[in-house]
Amino acid sequence: MRFLKRVWVWFDDVTGISAMIMPLLDHPVPRARKSAWFYVLGSATLIVFLIQVVTGIALASSYVASSGQAYSTLVFITGTPFGRIIRGIHSFGASAMVILIGLHTIRVYLMAAYKYPRQVNWLTGAGLLLLTLAMLFTGQLLRWDQTGFWSVVIAAEQAGRVPVIGNWLGHFILAGDTVGGATLSRFFAAHVFFIPGLIFLLVGFHLYLVIHNGISEPPEIGHPVDPKTYRHWYHALLARDGEPFWPYAAWRDVVFGFLVVVTIVALAVVIGPPVLGRPPDPTIVEATPRPEWYFLWYYALLSVIPKWSEDLVMIWGPALFGAVLVFLPLVAGKGQRSPLRRPWSFVIVAFALFMIAYYGEVGRVAPWSPRMDAPPLPAQVVGMESGPIAEGARVFHDKGCEYCHKVSGYGGVRGPDLTYAGDNLTTAQMTTRIYSGGTNMPSYNGNITSAQLSALLAFLNSRHRQPTGAPSTPPQ
Amino acid sequence: MDENTPSTMGCQNCADKGRRKFLVRLSIALSSIGAALVAVPSFAFLLGLRKSPQIWRTVGNLDEFKIGSTVNVSFQDPSPLPWAGVTAQTAAWLRRVDDEQFIAFSMNCTHLGCPVRWLATADLFMCPCHGGVFYADGQVASGPPQRPLSQYPTRVYNGQVQILASPVPIT
Numbered sequence: 001m002r003f004l005k006r007v008w009v010w011f012d013d014v015t016g017i018s019a020m021i022m023p024l025l026d027h028p029v030p031r032a033r034k035s036a037w038f039y040v041l042g043s044a045t046l047i048v049f050l051i052q053v054v055t056g057i058a059l060a061s062s063y064v065a066s067s068g069q070a071y072s073t074l075v076f077i078t079g080t081p082f083g084r085i086i087r088g089i090h091s092f093g094a095s096a097m098v099i100l101i102g103l104h105t106i107r108v109y110l111m112a113a114y115k116y117p118r119q120v121n122w123l124t125g126a127g128l129l130l131l132t133l134a135m136l137f138t139g140q141l142l143r144w145d146q147t148g149f150w151s152v153v154i155a156a157e158q159a160g161r162v163p164v165i166g167n168w169l170g171h172f173i174l175a176g177d178t179v180g181g182a183t184l185s186r187f188f189a190a191h192v193f194f195i196p197g198l199i200f201l202l203v204g205f206h207l208y209l210v211i212h213n214g215i216s217e218p219p220e221i222g223h224p225v226d227p228k229t230y231r232h233w234y235h236a237l238l239a240r241d242g243e244p245f246w247p248y249a250a251w252r253d254v255v256f257g258f259l260v261v262v263t264i265v266a267l268a269v270v271i272g273p274p275v276l277g278r279p280p281d282p283t284i285v286e287a288t289p290r291p292e293w294y295f296l297w298y299y300a301l302l303s304v305i306p307k308w309s310e311d312l313v314m315i316w317g318p319a320l321f322g323a324v325l326v327f328l329p330l331v332a333g334k335g336q337r338s339p340l341r342r343p344w345s346f347v348i349v350a351f352a353l354f355m356i357a358y359y360g361e362v363g364r365v366a367p368w369s370p371r372m373d374a375p376p377l378p379a380q381v382v383g384m385e386s387g388p389i390a391e392g393a394r395v396f397h398d399k400g401c402e403y404c405h406k407v408s409g410y411g412g413v414r415g416p417d418l419t420y421a422g423d424n425l426t427t428a429q430m431t432t433r434i435y436s437g438g439t440n441m442p443s444y445n446g447n448i449t450s451a452q453l454s455a456l457l458a459f460l461n462s463r464h465r466q467p468t469g470a471p472s473t474p475p476q
Numbered sequence: 477m478d479e480n481t482p483s484t485m486g487c488q489n490c491a492d493k494g495r496r497k498f499l500v501r502l503s504i505a506l507s508s509i510g511a512a513l514v515a516v517p518s519f520a521f522l523l524g525l526r527k528s529p530q531i532w533r534t535v536g537n538l539d540e541f542k543i544g545s546t547v548n549v550s551f552q553d554p555s556p557l558p559w560a561g562v563t564a565q566t567a568a569w570l571r572r573v574d575d576e577q578f579i580a581f582s583m584n585c586t587h588l589g590c591p592v593r594w595l596a597t598a599d600l601f602m603c604p605c606h607g608g609v610f611y612a613d614g615q616v617a618s619g620p621p622q623r624p625l626s627q628y629p630t631r632v633y634n635g636q637v638q639i640l641a642s643p644v645p646i647t
Binding site: 056067070071150154156166175178179180181184265279282286287303370399403443 | 523524550551553556557561562564566567584589591592593595600605606609611612618619620622636638642644646
């Protein structure tokens with residue numbers, strides 16, 4: 001022990017480590033009292049990031065970023081006992097990243113900690129948020145299953161909407177004319193080297209600024225930020241009512257971080273990693289690409305906005321979001337910090353969360369997506385095995401109607417439910433609709449024979465509520 | 477202001493302003509040139525796109541295809557990289573119009589690039605992503621796409637049906 005102590009004294013003398021670290025640990029922070037637990041979110045985000053780095057390194061030791069072989073290396077990794085857990089931790093860690101960075105952003109915004117003197121810290125944080133979103137996208141892509149493959153094409157097509165350089169940008173993303181050998185390596189380099197490098201730099205700057213400016217005190221109602229007097233007031237507050245960061249404030253970061261780690265690992269062990277989809281074979285046509293849950297809201301948004309606005313939304317939406325992030329501390333750098341004096345901040349956060357949750361659910365259901373796996377209507381729904389009604393039911397399936405319209409619980413939800421079409425529509429209305437289509441319905445003019453049309457009309461006219469005679473089974 | 481340029485920063489009353497300016501400028505110039513020597517080729521490599529030639533690929537014999545039917549065919553990309561594996565393939569929807577005429581539709585929905593499915597009994601292409609629907613001739617039937625399905629050039633050569641392997645249609 002004495003020997004170790006002497007080694008330490010020598011090491012500390014030649015490196016000056018304790019002189020650097022002790023002030024960081026001991027530095028006074030405002031007592032947050034009732035708001036204390038809100039302050040654990042930043043460190044939790046960092047802890048999860050470090051988890052991602054560690055598990056990412058583990059994965060990268062077996063993963064081969066070759067367009068032809070990545071998938072089989074992932075199958076291999078998932079087949080090993082610990083590989084499965086590491087993949088699971090990395091995947092649940094990604095979800096934890098987006099949740100924690102979102103909560104941290106919301107906490108900082110609500111407490112207006114972006115105001116003087118912490119404006120640049122907000123900017124570095126905004127950069128980290130955008131980089132995290134980039135990591136989430138490129139990470140899911142690296143799974144390089146069918147969904148990963150098609151998400152590159154979709155990203156390239158969205159980039160293609162940028163004016164002037166769109167075509168070049170799209171092919172830059174693909175790393176060539178088509179998805180091929182060079183595509184995956186590009187995203188691997190981005191996800192493993194380039195973006196994490198930027199994240200490390202920004203995190204370093206972010207943490208330096210926290211030390212330099214001090215962690216923000218919980219906002220007081222009626223005490224606006226005045227750049228002329230703030231620093232002096234803050235230091236007086238620390239002198240009067242501060243406590244050493246370690247361990248009196250840091251213990252909460254440790255406890256919460258620990259809970260986060262335990263949760264992620266438990267989920268990884270119990271639930272396991274996301275199931276690998278089919279291999280990234282471009283010739284498999286039966287693909288239904290869907291983004292991860294944290295991007296479902298954006299996927300839904302792109303599906304519901306009107307056609308004419310798509311270019312605007314895809315390009316200017318993110319640009320506007322970036323501009324808001326950048327200009328917030330510059331425009332609102334002083335003044336009231338307490339959210340009780342800034343009630344719009346609650347409204348904005350609630351609105352954003354509601355929209356993300358709502359569109360996330362819409363994206364999960366994806367009502368616009370035709371249910372191409374809908375089976376032909378069973379006999380007990382149709383009511384007959386032969387004759388025009390049965391023939392009409394077959395036409396209803398074969399012509400693709402059922403992919404968008406439900407009858408008695410079978411079929412898609414893009415168009416109106418036709419279970420009681422015979423009650424709701426006249427034959428003339430049905431014929432007009434079938435021939436002319438609609439905004440979301442193709443026109444069958446020239447695409448349906450008159451025999452098929454008669455049978456279809458017979459079937460639709462037979463769809464009634466009981467007990468008016470003709471057979472119709474209520475929805476399941 | 478004289479004190480605020482890089483060459484004279486921190487120099488209030490230096491006796492050797494000239495020498496100082498020279499040394500600072502030399503350092504900045506050499507650092508810039510060194511950085512450029514590394515950065516320019518790195519960026520050129522990263523940003524340069526591999527242009528592939530467009531090559532005619534055979535997708536089958538003439539007599540394999542029935543007139544009027546639309547089938548899924550696949551062909552290899554022009555000059556794929558050796559490690560591209562299964563991703564070196566591209567698929568297309570090929571329809572035989574008459575004896576010698578074919579149409580090849582790109583698989584990519586013109587909305588955001590998802591693969592469209594041909595529904596033979598309905599005579600429609602449907603996209604699973606955002607609900608785009610195309611008629612048999614590739615025109616938009618409904619949903620978000622704004623342009624008809626792209627087509628690859630086709631030809632019949634020595635009894636073989638060929639498609640011109642082309643870039644993924646982006647815009």
